[in-house]
Amino acid sequence: MPKKFVKEFTVIENSALNATNFLIKVQSDTELPEIKPGQFVNIEIKEAEEIFLRRPFSVFEVDYEKNVISMIVKILGRGSRKLTEIKAGSKLSMVYPLGKTFTYPSADDKILLIGGGSGVAPMLFLAKESGLPVENVDILLGARSKEDHINVDSYKQYANLHYASEDGSLGEKGFVTQHSVFTNNLNIYTKIYACGPDGMMRAIAKEAKAADVFCEVSLENLMACGFGVCLCCIEPTTKGNLCVCTEGPVFNINDLKW
Amino acid sequence: MPKKFVKEFTVIENSALNATNFLIKVQSDTELPEIKPGQFVNIEIKEAEEIFLRRPFSVFEVDYEKNVISMIVKILGRGSRKLTEIKAGSKLSMVYPLGKTFTYPSADDKILLIGGGSGVAPMLFLAKESGLPVENVDILLGARSKEDHINVDSYKQYANLHYASEDGSLGEKGFVTQHSVFTNNLNIYTKIYACGPDGMMRAIAKEAKAADVFCEVSLENLMACGFGVCLCCIEPTTKGNLCVCTEGPVFNINDLKW
Amino acid sequence: MVDLKVKLHDIEFKNPVTLASGTCGFARETAEFFEPGLLGGYFLKGTTLKNRDGNNYPRMAETPSGMLNAVGLQNKGIDYFIENIYPEIVNYDTQLIINVNGSTVEDYIALTEKVNELDKINAIELNISCPNVKEGGMAFGVSCPGAEMVTREVRKVYDKTLIVKLSPNVTDISEIARAVEGQGADAVSLVNTFLGMAIDAEKREPLLSTITGGLSGPAIKPIALRMVWQVANAVKIPVVGIGGIMTASDAIEFMLAGASVVQVGTAIFKDPMIPVKIVEGIEDYLKRHNMQSASELIGALQV
Amino acid sequence: MVDLKVKLHDIEFKNPVTLASGTCGFARETAEFFEPGLLGGYFLKGTTLKNRDGNNYPRMAETPSGMLNAVGLQNKGIDYFIENIYPEIVNYDTQLIINVNGSTVEDYIALTEKVNELDKINAIELNISCPNVKEGGMAFGVSCPGAEMVTREVRKVYDKTLIVKLSPNVTDISEIARAVEGQGADAVSLVNTFLGMAIDAEKREPLLSTITGGLSGPAIKPIALRMVWQVANAVKIPVVGIGGIMTASDAIEFMLAGASVVQVGTAIFKDPMIPVKIVEGIEDYLKRHNMQSASELIGALQV
Numbered sequence A, B: 001m002p003k004k005f006v007k008e009f010t011v012i013e014n015s016a017l018n019a020t021n022f023l024i025k026v027q028s029d030t031e032l033p034e035i036k037p038g039q040f041v042n043i044e045i046k047e048a049e050e051i052f053l054r055r056p057f058s059v060f061e062v063d064y065e066k067n068v069i070s071m072i073v074k075i076l077g078r079g080s081r082k083l084t085e086i087k088a089g090s091k092l093s094m095v096y097p098l099g100k101t102f103t104y105p106s107a108d109d110k111i112l113l114i115g116g117g118s119g120v121a122p123m124l125f126l127a128k129e130s131g132l133p134v135e136n137v138d139i140l141l142g143a144r145s146k147e148d149h150i151n152v153d154s155y156k157q158y159a160n161l162h163y164a165s166e167d168g169s170l171g172e173k174g175f176v177t178q179h180s181v182f183t184n185n186l187n188i189y190t191k192i193y194a195c196g197p198d199g200m201m202r203a204i205a206k207e208a209k210a211a212d213v214f215c216e217v218s219l220e221n222l223m224a225c226g227f228g229v230c231l232c233c234i235e236p237t238t239k240g241n242l243c244v245c246t247e248g249p250v251f252n253i254n255d256l257k258w
Numbered sequence C, D: 001m002v003d004l005k006v007k008l009h010d011i012e013f014k015n016p017v018t019l020a021s022g023t024c025g026f027a028r029e030t031a032e033f034f035e036p037g038l039l040g041g042y043f044l045k046g047t048t049l050k051n052r053d054g055n056n057y058p059r060m061a062e063t064p065s066g067m068l069n070a071v072g073l074q075n076k077g078i079d080y081f082i083e084n085i086y087p088e089i090v091n092y093d094t095q096l097i098i099n100v101n102g103s104t105v106e107d108y109i110a111l112t113e114k115v116n117e118l119d120k121i122n123a124i125e126l127n128i129s130c131p132n133v134k135e136g137g138m139a140f141g142v143s144c145p146g147a148e149m150v151t152r153e154v155r156k157v158y159d160k161t162l163i164v165k166l167s168p169n170v171t172d173i174s175e176i177a178r179a180v181e182g183q184g185a186d187a188v189s190l191v192n193t194f195l196g197m198a199i200d201a202e203k204r205e206p207l208l209s210t211i212t213g214g215l216s217g218p219a220i221k222p223i224a225l226r227m228v229w230q231v232a233n234a235v236k237i238p239v240v241g242i243g244g245i246m247t248a249s250d251a252i253e254f255m256l257a258g259a260s261v262v263q264v265g266t267a268i269f270k271d272p273m274i275p276v277k278i279v280e281g282i283e284d285y286l287k288r289h290n291m292q293s294a295s296e297l298i299g300a301l302q303v
């Protein structure tokens, strides 16, 4: 029995969350396997000139009843732009489910989830899946300005929402690591999870290490295959060069050479 | 002042003429140059994987008032198929006008126009442009069966319509050269024009030569550039290898090495 | 029923479709998508004597109809393979072939001797054409004396089918093919990747940590096909065709040009099911053309 | 205002964008689309001593991100050029360079002597790399002695800028570049097309009348870019970069890799206005990056 699949999904929704982020929902006509936060799909960008490889995107939400997966796609370059232009009703070929999930928190954990850039989706997914009471889940989202943030109010039921923006137009002014959750007492958290730009994750890892808090990050290294055969996506770790696509994308910061 | 142009046209109509032939109308937002029967446009097939070069198509009709050009596109392979899927409102990049026209008939000519396969468009265009009274213009269209013929009834005002079909389902049964216009007296014509599959044109040329009637054919050699720089589209002639795209596509059969 | 079986020297492939080294891991990874027994065989990830970390990230750049890689033979070494991977894949109902890499002739010999002991490995592919390692690798594959020397020495210690993988980065690939044939190679496989380069114009930096890397994918197909055709016409030993194969038609073209077996590489990154579709497509082609056996395609180009 | 001018040996190009030989005819054809003075220069269609009919049809096959051609240097000969074409284009406000081809060294010499007389032709491009002709052509370009010999003999009879066009179908292109530099070449241009092949699987026939042909277009860009970078690092004379250039970014990448001038080839078949857009794109890039002159790009890759 296969554990990974290549399948054409049908796009059932593509809506703009803001100027550069889109929510894309796709539906399968067969049952979905179990998919966890941190796992991703590798999407074929069709009918695009000069795009040869697929593009990986984290799974944002899964509806097992309707066999629907959704992703949040941020426009970064040619492929992501093309993807955000897709119409409902179109077919989308996906390779899934790829990668490993986070270490789930246990019932007595208090967790901090930090998302930035294209890394928001897995953090929201994990908040929902954590099974913890709202008061034990803090989400901190960082972006350049209010316009670059997406509206995640519906996640209030799962977590306390905090914002950082470089221009101060939403939440606290500055980078996420300048936010009061960091400058106050990081040790109130037993687990920290982060996904976002490389620089952001490195800064978080530094703080988490200093505070000696468990911390996992989800990396977004460039990928060719997405299922562990090309060895292009590697990250240097204490266990050698590991594939982000199969041994990650989630890594404990203590294993990374950051 | 440029004589040839590269421009994005807007598709204003794409309608099926039968299962494999489509009428595509495109509009320019600037004035069109003069375009004559036999001349063609070179169309970029966008958003298609693995299609690198443009595809040439004969001009079928020109509306100088509305700046509209139309083509009849027959599905032959990947590019033509993709083109027939284009939606009204889309942009289409065309290089135009390319190639040379036919030797126009003079007022006392009686002409026979023979079209087959993808070669129907320039024949209909020439019939309309010939300026001759209907009784002096015969059009013979050949196809496999009735279903492969397109409806050209509106051209009755310019010409007498004759049909040949291999299965006899429309007009006379057999190839165009087995049609009574050939088996009766070809010498009633002073000029013969043909466009269609290579085999068809060669058979026509043979008959025209035997009957010693003036005959021009419009060739459809494979092209890379369409404007005379690559020398890929050549046809051996009595004057050496000539470019079909600039010295043709129309050739007098006496110049060809057929 | 058409017969898809093809022979390469004295081993039989249930069909001509195999996966290229470095693009199918150790066959386990693709087994998560489909039954390995559906394919003719697997050319496993390039293996060296000792563990290799490979090159630094970034190791990959997308290019028109292709990609550059600079993996640099990352692998855990032959002993790890024998102890941990071989037992897991030994019962796959398909041909498993090890892609052998050394920095020195001694490396190649030591590796080959170890592989010779493995019951279910009926052939090795001697990689003298990797463009992504500093020592050895392509250096052996771009000159006749180098290619001859490695082939001769490995031949001495290896009893089973010896396939030598050729580099396309040469003036005359058929010369190299003839040279390794002369030293006892049982087959040649070609092509490995073309040395290429990609630049980030905005940053004014190379896109690969190693500056240059190996080009693969459909972009290289016309050159690879020409080389397979030239080599098939130059040697008597069978040829394994590689380079940009994406479809059954591509695979058939390589066979018509003279390949007995084909390897699918980069295509699998685009769609892991492509190899299975190619097997089906070849079967369909044979039926449509009233051919009885896939082996009828080999070298059947009408020129 | 940014300065787009670049120098190649002792001739000046108003901008680094020129058209490649065999893809721009004799400049008149593109003049139907745009003013020739907009470009740095034109490398005119490969010219031989006598009229050549070229190869049989079909001469062209589309391939992934590229094409194969087998034109085989069809042209009316140098005398026809001098009498009928030169007068028509002599006043174009751009550099006109003749691409010179021979089957023998004597041909090259005779041709060059005639071209030497043409006032407005400030340079020749010695084509020792055409893969589509039986004699001469690429044969000279794939070995150092061959390349040296033609360069040396032509140098003796030619006073102006001598550019030698190199074949990519070699093991070590920088070796050939150094060889022609040693014989007095003022610049090298690279690359010419890669020898490739295409097959019609259904008909089981080659798609080109000549079986093999020359591959060009974006598919070859990564290999061409690598070669330009290697050659620019190996020789002191300036380099003309060619191979799959479609955009201003591509052109800039070749310059960063070390090219002083670039040639746009196959791209023009896709869109005749591309060369003009590339000039604009380079200007825009220089402004965005606060650079004063296009020549600052040459070899500016940070490695």
Ligand SMILES: Cc1cc2nc3c(=O)[nH]c(=O)nc-3n(C[C@H](O)[C@H](O)[C@H](O)COP(=O)(O)OP(=O)(O)OC[C@H]3O[C@@H](n4cnc5c(N)ncnc54)[C@H](O)[C@@H]3O)c2cc1C
Residues within 6 Å of the ligand: A040, A055, A056, A057, A058, A059, A071, A072, A073, A074, A075, A076, A077, A078, A079, A080, A081, A118, A119, A121, A122, A219, A220, A221, A222, A223, A249
């Ligand atoms: C496991 C994983 C999960 C991801 N999840 C999401 C997600 O949920 N939502 C989302 O919007 N994006 C996500 N990404 C990133 C996404 O894959 C890239 O944005 C996308 O591949 C960019 O393609 P493009 O064609 O738009 O960019 P290109 O045109 O290919 O590149 C544009 C620029 O971005 C750079 N770039 C491209 N890909 C990456 C990358 N992965 N990391 C850093 N720089 C890159 C290129 O080098 C280039 O400079 C994820 C990536 C990975 C590996």
Ligand SMILES: Cc1cc2nc3c(=O)[nH]c(=O)nc-3n(C[C@H](O)[C@H](O)[C@H](O)COP(=O)(O)OP(=O)(O)OC[C@H]3O[C@@H](n4cnc5c(N)ncnc54)[C@H](O)[C@@H]3O)c2cc1C
Residues within 6 Å of the ligand: B040, B055, B056, B057, B058, B059, B071, B072, B073, B074, B075, B076, B077, B078, B079, B080, B081, B118, B119, B121, B122, B219, B220, B221, B222, B223, B249
């Ligand atoms: C001057 C000129 C005018 C033309 N006018 C028309 C027109 O009015 N309407 C129309 O439908 N078509 C016309 N054509 C033909 C049209 O250009 C081709 O049908 C089209 O290029 C096929 O592209 P494709 O991608 O669909 O086929 P591909 O997928 O590229 O090829 C499919 C098969 O068709 C063959 N093929 C492709 N192009 C040609 C060709 N030009 N001649 C013969 N065989 C070919 C290929 O070798 C291949 O076997 C014209 C061609 C020329 C040169």
Ligand SMILES: Cc1cc2nc3c(=O)[nH]c(=O)nc-3n(C[C@H](O)[C@H](O)[C@H](O)COP(=O)(O)O)c2cc1C
Residues within 6 Å of the ligand: A230, A231, A232, C020, C021, C022, C023, C045, C046, C047, C069, C071, C073, C099, C127, C130, C165, C191, C192, C193, C215, C216, C217, C218, C220, C242, C243, C244, C245, C263, C264, C265, C266, C267
């Ligand atoms: C990511 C990657 C890794 C590769 N690793 C190896 C290797 O370890 N050994 C080897 O002989 N070839 C290796 N190759 C080359 C392929 O086996 C194959 O020869 C080449 O990619 C051309 O085929 P393709 O165009 O179908 O990919 C590698 C190719 C890629 C893309």
Ligand SMILES: Cc1cc2nc3c(=O)[nH]c(=O)nc-3n(C[C@H](O)[C@H](O)[C@H](O)COP(=O)(O)O)c2cc1C
Residues within 6 Å of the ligand: B230, B231, B232, D020, D021, D022, D023, D045, D046, D047, D069, D071, D073, D099, D127, D130, D165, D191, D192, D193, D215, D216, D217, D218, D220, D242, D243, D244, D245, D263, D264, D265, D266, D267
């Ligand atoms: C149709 C065609 C004809 C060519 N003719 C010549 C020629 O006559 N002389 C020459 O030196 N190069 C010739 N070339 C090679 C080009 O000048 C150029 O080196 C090559 O196409 C690579 O550049 P590109 O990828 O930008 O096309 C020809 C290329 C093509 C596609």
Ligand code: FES
Residues within 6 Å of the ligand: A222, A223, A224, A225, A226, A227, A228, A229, A230, A231, A232, A233, A234, A243, A244, A245, A246
């Ligand atoms: S992307 Fe290929 S191994 Fe991770």
Ligand code: FES
Residues within 6 Å of the ligand: B222, B223, B224, B225, B226, B227, B228, B229, B230, B231, B232, B233, B234, B243, B244, B245, B246
């Ligand atoms: S198609 Fe290029 S010269 Fe005719």
